[in-house]
Amino acid sequence: MIEQQWNGVRRRVAELGTRPSSDQVFGSHGHRWALEDPLSDDGLAELEAQLGVRLPEDYRSFLTRVGAGGAGPAYGLFPVRRVQGRWRWEGDGADLADPAMLARPFPEHGPDPEALDALLAERPEEEDFDEIEDFDDATEAWDERWGALMFAPERTAGAIAISHLGCAQREWLIISGAHRGTVWSDCRVDDTDLAPLLDDTGTPVTFARWYLDWLEKAELTAHQPRTKA
Numbered sequence: 001m002i003e004q005q006w007n008g009v010r011r012r013v014a015e016l017g018t019r020p021s022s023d024q025v026f027g028s029h030g031h032r033w034a035l036e037d038p039l040s041d042d043g044l045a046e047l048e049a050q051l052g053v054r055l056p057e058d059y060r061s062f063l064t065r066v067g068a069g070g071a072g073p074a075y076g077l078f079p080v081r082r083v084q085g086r087w088r089w090e091g092d093g094a095d096l097a098d099p100a101m102l103a104r105p106f107p108e109h110g111p112d113p114e115a116l117d118a119l120l121a122e123r124p125e126e127e128d129f130d131e132i133e134d135f136d137d138a139t140e141a142w143d144e145r146w147g148a149l150m151f152a153p154e155r156t157a158g159a160i161a162i163s164h165l166g167c168a169q170r171e172w173l174i175i176s177g178a179h180r181g182t183v184w185s186d187c188r189v190d191d192t193d194l195a196p197l198l199d200d201t202g203t204p205v206t207f208a209r210w211y212l213d214w215l216e217k218a219e220l221t222a223h224q225p226r227t228k229a
Helices: 009-016 041-051 057-065 113-121 132-150 207-222
Strands: 080-083 086-089 159-166 169-174 183-186
Touching: 009 207, 041 057, 041 080, 041 086, 057 207, 086 159, 113 132, 159 183
Parallel strands: none
Antiparallel strands: 080 086, 159 169, 169 183
């Protein structure tokens, strides 16, 4: 069943790239409807051996049946490639994932809410400073504290960044722990914590649902009459 859900997907993506309105799909100028070649079974086995963890079933079957990355939600699905004998994901923010921590369970909870609220309450306001240089220095110091709390490597243990939405917003696939197989939104740049993507019923979105929903919506957009400037 998992294998079958990818039947025809590579062809559908290629066909989308030929549609006159395909450039109306958000992010398509980034991936240009190109998919990487699929991984071989040996390549997948080597990747998982290096990570020390088995990838979620729908994602690993995507890698071997559809492609190792490329056309996908937002600016595309981060490709996984073998570079100088080591496997890694490539993309804007892909290096935020620590390969040494991918087999660790993704944390059940984010930073302590009280600590988070207290830090946000201390965020510098320009009107509180007589000199702009002092405000800039205070903001830089606060940003360092925010980064240490929100972007600590432990916060995304057991997860890989798989897509970039622009403005430093990303989406992650959880590969270890209780949330394994689900996709999470990362808007920490906007002072919010990571959060699971949910469907209309409040059910966490899996990788397959995430990708196939995007594909269906992209097909609807690309088959519409081209928008006049």
